[in-house]
Each structure stands twice: as C-alpha cells, then as structure tokens.
Amino acid sequence: MEATLDQAVKLGLREEEFEAIKTVLGRTPNFTETAMYSVMWSEHCSYKNSIKWLKTLPREGARLLVKAGEENAGLVDIGDGLGCVFKIESHNHPSAIEPFQGAATGVGGIHRDIFTMGARPIASLNSLRFGKLDNPKTKWLLKGVVKGIGHYGNCFGVPTVGGEIYFENCYQTNPLVNAMSVGVVKAGQTASATSYGAGNPVFIVGAATGKDGIGGASFASADISENSAADLPAVQVGDPFEEKKLLEACLELIDTKAVIGMQDMGAAGITCSTSEMSAKGEHGMIIHLDRVPTRQANMKPWEMLLSESQERMLVVVEKGREADVQKIFDKWDIHCVNIGEVTTDKNLKYYMNGELVADVPAESMVLGGGAPVYTREYSEPAYMAQINAFNADDISIPADLKAVAYELIQLPSIASKRWVYDQYDSMVGTGNTHTNAPSDAPVVRVHGSAKALAVTTDCNSRYVFADPYKGAMIAVSEAARNIVCSGGEPVGVTNCLNFGNPYNPEVYYQFVNAIKGMGEACVKFNTPVTGGNVSFYNQSEDGPVYPTPTIGMVGVLDALEQKMTMNFKNPGDVIYMVGTHRNDINCSDYLHSICGVSHSPAPHFDLEEEAQVQKTIARLISEKIISSAHDVSEGGLFTTVLESAMRNNLGFSICTEEGIRKDAYLFGEAQSRVVVSVSPEVQKIFEAEVQGIACSKLGTVLADGKMQVGSEDWGYISEWKNAYDTAIEKMLSA
Numbered sequence: 001m002e003a004t005l006d007q008a009v010k011l012g013l014r015e016e017e018f019e020a021i022k023t024v025l026g027r028t029p030n031f032t033e034t035a036m037y038s039v040m041w042s043e044h045c046s047y048k049n050s051i052k053w054l055k056t057l058p059r060e061g062a063r064l065l066v067k068a069g070e071e072n073a074g075l076v077d078i079g080d081g082l083g084c085v086f087k088i089e090s091h092n093h094p095s096a097i098e099p100f101q102g103a104a105t106g107v108g109g110i111h112r113d114i115f116t117m118g119a120r121p122i123a124s125l126n127s128l129r130f131g132k133l134d135n136p137k138t139k140w141l142l143k144g145v146v147k148g149i150g151h152y153g154n155c156f157g158v159p160t161v162g163g164e165i166y167f168e169n170c171y172q173t174n175p176l177v178n179a180m181s182v183g184v185v186k187a188g189q190t191a192s193a194t195s196y197g198a199g200n201p202v203f204i205v206g207a208a209t210g211k212d213g214i215g216g217a218s219f220a221s222a223d224i225s226e227n228s229a230a231d232l233p234a235v236q237v238g239d240p241f242e243e244k245k246l247l248e249a250c251l252e253l254i255d256t257k258a259v260i261g262m263q264d265m266g267a268a269g270i271t272c273s274t275s276e277m278s279a280k281g282e283h284g285m286i287i288h289l290d291r292v293p294t295r296q297a298n299m300k301p302w303e304m305l306l307s308e309s310q311e312r313m314l315v316v317v318e319k320g321r322e323a324d325v326q327k328i329f330d331k332w333d334i335h336c337v338n339i340g341e342v343t344t345d346k347n348l349k350y351y352m353n354g355e356l357v358a359d360v361p362a363e364s365m366v367l368g369g370g371a372p373v374y375t376r377e378y379s380e381p382a383y384m385a386q387i388n389a390f391n392a393d394d395i396s397i398p399a400d401l402k403a404v405a406y407e408l409i410q411l412p413s414i415a416s417k418r419w420v421y422d423q424y425d426s427m428v429g430t431g432n433t434h435t436n437a438p439s440d441a442p443v444v445r446v447h448g449s450a451k452a453l454a455v456t457t458d459c460n461s462r463y464v465f466a467d468p469y470k471g472a473m474i475a476v477s478e479a480a481r482n483i484v485c486s487g488g489e490p491v492g493v494t495n496c497l498n499f500g501n502p503y504n505p506e507v508y509y510q511f512v513n514a515i516k517g518m519g520e521a522c523v524k525f526n527t528p529v530t531g532g533n534v535s536f537y538n539q540s541e542d543g544p545v546y547p548t549p550t551i552g553m554v555g556v557l558d559a560l561e562q563k564m565t566m567n568f569k570n571p572g573d574v575i576y577m578v579g580t581h582r583n584d585i586n587c588s589d590y591l592h593s594i595c596g597v598s599h600s601p602a603p604h605f606d607l608e609e610e611a612q613v614q615k616t617i618a619r620l621i622s623e624k625i626i627s628s629a630h631d632v633s634e635g636g637l638f639t640t641v642l643e644s645a646m647r648n649n650l651g652f653s654i655c656t657e658e659g660i661r662k663d664a665y666l667f668g669e670a671q672s673r674v675v676v677s678v679s680p681e682v683q684k685i686f687e688a689e690v691q692g693i694a695c696s697k698l699g700t701v702l703a704d705g706k707m708q709v710g711s712e713d714w715g716y717i718s719e720w721k722n723a724y725d726t727a728i729e730k731m732l733s734a
Contacts, residue, residue, distance in 0.1 A: 003034035011038035017372060024364045032302040032350075032358045037365060039268040039306055040275060043536050046371035049502040050534045053515045061528035063491050065190075072113040072193055072263065073181075074530020076492045078556045080449045081187045085119035088127070088180035088457065088496045088552035090535035095177040099144025103177050104152040105238040105310050110181040111158060112264035115247045116313060118190045118254045119183030122431050123444045124153050126163040126179050127457040127496070127550045131172030133412045133731045138167070141175050143732070149179070150423040155240035156247075160424035161432045162442035163457055166413045173540035178496040178533075180552045182455050184446055191254050193273075194261040195316045195342055196281035202340040204270070205329055206246045207311040210295035212237045214306050242311045242334075249332040250313060256328070258321035260342075265312040271305045271365075273314035274348055278362035279369050284347045287340040289357070301350065301357040316342060378508035386599035387466055392585055395595055397663050402714050404594055405638050406723065408667060411593050414635045415727035438647065439486035439565045440631055441479075443557065452563065454488030454555035460634065461546035466587050467602035468513035472549050474602070474671055476521035477610045478633060479553035484614045485629040485674060487562040487621050488555030490525050495532035495551055500544025502536045510547035518549060524607055525614075527553060564621045566630035567647035568677045571703030573627055575641065576686070578620075579613050579673030580694040581657050583664050589634050590667035604670040613672045616693050620676065625686050632673040638666040638709070640675045641698070646721045651702035656710045666709070677701060 008018040011034060021029050021037050029037065039045060047054065059068035065075040065083050073087035091106025107124060114121045126149055131138040153160045158181070195202070253259060261281065263273045270287070278285050289304050299307075317325050322338060329336030343349075350358040364370035398404045409415060426435050433452070434442035441456040458479040464471030480490040495518065500507040522529055532552070538545045557563060568575075585591045586601045620626045632640045645652050656665050675698070678686045687695075699708075707714040714720075 001030055002028040003031045007031060008034050008038070011035055012042055013038050017041060020372065024361065024370060030358070032305065033360055035302040036271045036305055036358060036360065039271060040365040041371050044267050045272060046367050047534050048372045049374050049376055049536065050511070051367060051373055052375055053512055056515060057519045057529040058522045059528055061492065061526060064528060064530065068529060069531050072116050074492055074494055075117065075190065076530065076554065078451055078453070079558065080451055082446065082449060082451065083185050083187060083190070084182065084453060084554055085114050085117050085185055086180065086182045086494055086552065086554050087113050087531055088178055088494045088550065089533040090496050090498060091177045091179065092174065092498065092535055092538055095145055096174055099141045100148040101237055103145040103148030106177055106179040107149055107152040108238045108240060108243050108310055109266050110179045111156060111243065112266065114181045114183035115250055116191065116193070116262050116264045117185065118251065119185035120251065121158045121181050121183040123161045123182040123455055124158050124180065125161060125455060125457050125552065127459065128163065128165045129171040129176035129461070129545070129548060130167050132169055133167050133728070135172065138172065139732055145175070145177055146420050146423055152238055152240045154425040156244050157428050159426045159428050159432045161426055161434055161444060162455065165417055165420065166461065168546060170545045173542065174538045174545055176498050176538065176545065176548055178457070178498070178550050180457055180494070182453060182554060189254060191259050191262045193263040193277055194281040195277040195285065196283050197260055197342055198283065198344045199319050200260055200316050200342040201319060201322055201338045202285055202287065202342065203315045203317065203325060203336055204292055204339050205249070205313045205315055205336045206334060207239060207242050207309060208293040208295045208335060209304055209307050209312065210309045211299065211303055211307060212309055214303055214308070238310045245332045245334055246311055246313065249329050249334055252328050253315070253325060256324055258317045258324050260316040260318060262313055262315045265314060267308060269305065269307045269309070275362045275365040277314065277316065278346070278348060279366045282346060284343040284345045284362060285340050286343055287348065287350045289350055289352045291337055291339045293335045293337055301352045305350065376502055376508045377505050378512055379505040380509055381506040383599060387601055390597065390600040395585065395591065397661050401662055401666060402712065404590065405666065408590055408594060408635055409639055409642060409720065409724045410727035411589055412728050412731060414589055414639060416725045417728065418725050419729040419732065433560070433563065437565050438567065439563060440482040440629070441486040441488065441555065443486055443563045445560055450559045452557040452560045454483040454486045454557060456482045457550055457552050458482065459548055459550045461548040462592060463587055463602045464510070464514055464549060465546040466600065468510045468547055469517040470602045470605055472514035472517035473521040473607060474605050475549060475551045476518055476525065477671065478631065479551045480525045480527065481614055481631045481674070483553060483555035484618050485564060485631050487564040488557045490527045490553055490555045493522055493527045493529045493551055493553050495529060495549060497532065497534045498538050498545065498548040498550065499536055500539040504544070507544050514547055514549045521607060524611055562621065564629050566644055567628055568644050568650050568701045569627045569648070570679065571650060571701055573677040573679055573701040574683055575652060575654060575698040575701060576676050576678060576695055577637065577673055577698055578616055578676060578690060578693065578695050581660050581665060581696065582668065582670040583660050584668045584670040585664045588636060588667055588669040590636065590663060603668070606672065610672040612693060613674060616690060617674050620689060625682055625689060626676040626678055628677045630675050632675060634669065636667040636669050637675070642720060644675060644677070645717055646724065649705055649717055651704055651706040651717050652699060653702055653708040654699035
C-alpha cells in the first residue's frame with residue numbers, strides 16, 4: 001500500500017523529501033520504504049544539515065590508515081605494526097528519558113564501532129553535561145547515567161580511564177552523554193564496513209531483534225520536551241555480557257579471513273547496515289526478514305528494519321565459508337543466521353515470508369549518496385551584544401580571596417569527580433596507568449609493545465557559547481595541551497558536535513563558526529579529524545544547550561617512560577608557570593559562578609602562543625628537566641597549583657604579581673599556560689631552556705602541607721583536599 005504525505009511527515013520527512021523519494025523510486029513508496037528513508041534521511045544518520053561544513057575539517061594526515069569518515073571509526077598508525085581505532089558518539093536523548101539504559105547502550109554502541117573494525121577496545125572515556133546539581137532531576141539523571149556507564153563498562157571488561165563533567169542550567173532538560181572508545185589492532189587485521197561479491201552470504205549475528213529502539217534515529221533528530229517520555233520504546237536495552245561474547249566471536253571471525261565486511265547495527269538497525277555496506281561496495285542485497293531472530297512474535301517488517309536492538313552485527317562472508325562462521329558463533333552461544341545474499345543489482349530487496357516488502361536503491365539512502373544535503377542560513381546570536389558589553393572593571397576584587405578560592409574548588413564542575421569514577425572499573429585489563437599516577441590526559445599501556453596512548457575528552461562549552469570560533473579552537477588546543485603535558489604527541493581527533501536545532505539561524509551560526517575554529521586548530525596541531533558524531537536538536541522549551549563540540553583526542557608515547565604526571569614530587573622543588581599572566585577574568589568559573597555574570601567574552605587565546613607553549617613543554621619533558629606538568633584550565637592558576645599539590649599532600653608557597661588584579665591572577669582562565677615543578681638541581685638548566693618564552697617563577701613546594709598565597713596563610717592542604725574530594729557527594733546527599 002502506498003504511503004501518504006501525512007504518514008511521511010509524521011515519520012519526520014519533509015514534504016520535499018517525500019517528493020524526492022518518489023523521484024528516486026519512480027513511484028510512491030510504501031509505508032515500510034517510507035519508514036526506512038525517514039531514519040536514513042534523519043539528521044542523526046544523514047548529517048543533512050552538517051555534512052557541507054564537516055567536509056571542511058582537515059581529513060588527511062601521515063598517520064591515517066583509513067580516510068576520515070570511510071569506516072565506523074578513525075584508524076591511525078601508532079608504530080610497531082599497530083593501529084589505534086577510536087571514536088566518540090552521543091546518546092543524549094535516550095539518556096534524558098531513561099538515563100541508565102541511555103548511557104549504557106551509548107557505551108555499548110561505541111565499543112561495537114571499535115571491534116567491528118577488528119580492534120580490541122582498551123579504554124573508555126566520556127564527556128557529560130547536566131543541569132545544576134541542587135536540582136532533584138539532575139541528581140536522578142547523574143546517578144542513572146553514571147550507573148549505566150559503570151555497569152556496561154565494568155561488565156564488558158574495558159576500563160573507564162577518564163572524562164569530564166560540567167553542570168549548567170542549560171542542560172537541565174537535555175543532558176549530554178558522549179561516550180568514547182579507544183582500541184588497538186594489528187596491521188592487516190582490520191575489517192571494513194563493505195559488501196561485495198554476488199552470492200556471498202549475509203549473516204545477522206548477536207542478540208535477537210526486538211521492538212526496543214524503534215525509531216531511535218528519528219528520536220535523536222527532534223527536540224526534547226516534557227512529552228518525550230512517551231518515546232521510551234525508542235530507547236534501546238543493552239546486555240554487556242552478550243556484547244562481550246560478540247566481541248570475542250567477531251575478533252575470532254576476522255582472524256579466519258572469511259569476512260568480506262562487517263558493520264554494527266546502531267542507528268537505524270538493519271536498514272542502516274544493509275544500505276551503508278551495500279552502497280560502499282556498490283552492490284545490492286536480498287534480505288529475508290522472516291529469518292531474523294526476534295524477541296517478540298509477529299513483528300512487522302518496518303519494525304524489524306528500524307529496530308535498534310543492541311549487540312547485533314551484519315556480516316558478509318565468502319561463499320563456501322558459512323560453516324566456519326557458524327562454528328565460531330555456536331561456540332560462543334550467539335545467534336548466527338544467514339538472512340540473505342549479495343547481488344550485482346544495487347538495490348536492496350527485503351522479503352517477508354516470500355513477499356517483497358521493500359525495494360530501494362542502496363545509494364539513495366546514505367550519507368554521501370542520495371541523502372539530502374542542505375545549506376542553512378545563520379546569523380550572529382542576539383546575546384552577543386550582552387557579551388560584548390561586559391566590562392571587567394565593573395567587577396570588584398573580593399576582599400577575602402581565600403574564601404572565594406575555597407568556594408570555587410567545591411563547585412561541582414571543578415571539584416573532584418571521585419564519586420563518579422569510584423563507580424567505574426578503571427583497572428580492568430591492567431593497562432591504565434592513570435589511577436595511581438594521574439596525568440593531564442590518562443595514559444594507557446599498549447600490551448605487547450613499548451608504546452602507550454594518551455587519551456582525552458575536552459570542551460569548555462561556556463567558552464564556545466561566548467565565542468564559537470575561539471571556543472572551539474580552545475577545545476582542540478586544551479585536548480592537545482593535556483596530551484603534551486602527559487608526555488604524548490597528539491595524532492588525531494574525533495568529535496561529538498552537540499548543538500541545538502539547526503533550523504535556528506543563531507544555533508547554526510554557533511555550529512558553522514565552531515567548525516571553522518576547530519579546523520584551524522586541528523591544522524595547527526596536525527591532528528586530522530578522523531570522524532565522530534553530530535548531535536543536533538539538543539534543546540527544550542527553555543532553548544538550546546550551550547554549543548558543545550566535544551573533542552576526543554589520541555596521542556602516542558613511544559615509551560611509557562615518557563609519561564609526565566601532574567603532581568608535585570618533592571619539597572623544595574620550584575614552581576613555575578610557562579605562559580603569560582593576564583588581567584583576564586572573562587568566562588571563568590569565578591566570574592560565572594561566584595560573581596554571577598552569565599555573559600562575558602571567551603578568555604584570552606592565541607593559537608601561535610599556544611603552539612609555542614606546547615612545543616616548550618614537550619621539549620622540557622623529553623629532556624627530563626621538569627618533574628610535573630599540569631595545564632591551567634577551569635578554576636585558574638590557584639586550582640591548578642592546588643591539584644598539583646594534593647596528590648602527595650604537599651604544601652606550597654606562591655606569589656602574586658603586581659599590575660594584575662589578584663582575582664585574575666588566581667582565578668582567571670586565560671589559555672596557553674602550564675604549571676610545572678623543577679628540582680633545584682636543574683633549575684638553571686630549566687631557566688636557560690625557557691629563554692625566549694614567557695615563564696615566571698611562582699614559588700616553592702613545601703613539606704609541611706601548609707599553603708601560603710602572597711603574604712597570607714591559607715591553612716593546610718588536607719582541609720582543602722577533603723573539601724575538594726567530597727563536594728559532589730555532599731551535594732548528592734543533601
């Protein structure tokens with residue numbers, strides 16, 4: 001039966017898109033076909049409002065082993081015959097209405113993107129955004145998301161090694177849950193998401209297909225509202241133990257060399273995997289839906305095609321190797337069913353009990369093929385007038401800087417995330433070196449090699465709100481700075497671009513300018529964008545979230561011994577700051593949360609200055625001149641020094657500087673600054689090495705745990721550490 005325009009619109013298609021489908025098919029599509037196009041042409045799958053700008057990002061580099069966006073995840077050469085596979089994706093909308101399963105299946109989905117390429121995941125990270133923590137709903141969301149991430153990761157057996165969490169009013173209704181996975185693969189053992197070879201069998205492997213997650217891609221391409229709970233069936237249900245078995249079976253299958261192509265069934269399920277693999281291989285498929293293992297009886301064809309049930313893969317193998325495939329999955333007690341075959345005809349033909357229920361050209365459905373591409377209008381947001389009107393001279397310098405600092409380090413966006421990471425198994429796999437020796441970016445050992453990986457997620461969305469272009473450059477730069485401060489060389493980026501409704505010109509302005517800034521910084525640091533995820537429609541009735549282009553970055557340490565940690569080591573060591581002190585309180589947590597100023601310009605940032613600071617720090621680490629390195633970020637210089645001292649319960653004495661307002665000196669967040677400590681024995685060598693770059697002596701590491709700022713006694717590190725460590729758990733129990 002032919003679909004109607006009304007049905008197409010209810011499925012999320014625009015009228016002109018429905019007409020385009022008619023042109024492609026040469027007829028009016030039936031309901032099943034219309035439903036398939038609705039998910040494949042949704043924002044979540046087609047990137048129809050973003051792909052034009054995504055193509056402007058740097059996508060080439062000497063270390064890339066696959067072209068950016070060509071596979072399920074990025075793949076870079078890390079030497080020793082090894083590649084690193086990594087990607088970050090969002091699971092925002094599902095987490096907003098069912099935080100446990102929303103977050104858990106986000107973790108499961110991103111791990112599948114890694115092992116479907118033949119890599120074994122070795123590390124997981126996340127980037128989370130919630131509303132204010134004193135709100136009961138925020139507490140519920142945070143507890144559910146953290147439990148979901150911990151449950152899936154802990155059961156699946158991949159350590160959660162790092163991440164970030166911010167709390168702002170704009171995320172109250174629409175939290176952001178971005179999950180990143182990092183894996184390692186040997187050269188020549190990768191698998192591709194492709195399909196070719198007429199007659200080659202098509203298998204569905206893994207869990208049975210159910211009605212959970214139906215329309216999940218369309219759900220992710222709409223605003224969140226108070227009625228979104230009615231879309232609960234669009235949220236998938238995960239099973240980490242099933243995925244663990246699926247991981248081992250898939251890696252074993254790849255070793256047999258019988259695999260033509262493999263792709264996980266994430267967004268849009270069977271529809272997505274069959275169409276994308278076929279379009280890439282320039283072939284078609286015949287699929288028999290009645291052969292698909294299901295969890296519910298009498299599922300309709302469109303339900304099976306759109307279901308996003310988790311822990312499933314589509315695998316194309318060489319004809320004649322069917323028994324080899326079946327043997328492996330039987331061993332792991334996993335469904336493995338031949339549901340079709342590859343055809344030379346480039347159409348996808350889906351049958352149900354012998355009846356043809358859908359017949360569509362594969363290429364017409366996919367990104368880079370027939371999926372629509374739009375150019376949206378954009379204009380500078382009206383709120384920029386408030387930002388430009390800010391004058392720091394209107395802010396009085398507090399008389400009691402100690403009291404301000406004590407309040408600042410207990411803000412949930414700055415305070416220790418101990419309550420969160422204690423729920424994650426960070427040591428499973430014995431590769432994480434971060435728990436006992438923290439560095440700015442977690443460093444993970446690559447077993448079987450001298451190599452190690454430094455991995456991080458970074459984005460201060462308040463900076464991006466204030467200046468999308470500069471804020472996105474800062475996000476890339478801080479990620480690179482964290483990796484450099486940990487002893488690594490940045491090699492590649494994956495991004496998760498979280499924005500509001502792209503049809504809003506002010507939101508689209510944020511998106512376009514963030515892409516421009518991101519691209520410029522990635523070129524400077526030679527970190528091509530290997531892929532990622534665009535998540536639009538992150539907004540509620542109250543408006544859009546802050547523009548949040550989260551940067552996931554990977555760096556390489558040629559030897560684990562190159563790792564640099566963030567903590568002060570010995571009493572008597574001299575504390576320096578590499579970089580320039582500035583009279584700048586713009587966009588700082590101090591200004592925003594303590595002074596209550598919601599609109600101010602982004603902090604000082606200069607890309608050339610940043611690059612010079614990073615080169616200097618890399619050289620100081622490689623020459624073993626410094627004992628610690630910790631970049632200045634949220635909370636400013638004081639927070640950085642405090643965090644460097646707390647690990648070993650050491651104290652410090654630091655000065656202030658004439659000509660710079662004391663709140664800016666201690667709490668300002670001007671970029672391109674790193675606090676380092678230096679043994680007195682190499683102090684002269686250090687000072688000679690930093691000639692020609694801004695560098696100032698701050699003070700000394702103290703043995704007795706006392707803290708002195710200028711001429712003032714600020715007490716003992718133990719008291720401040722306790723306040724910093726327990727702030728979030730106290731707020732959650734209030």
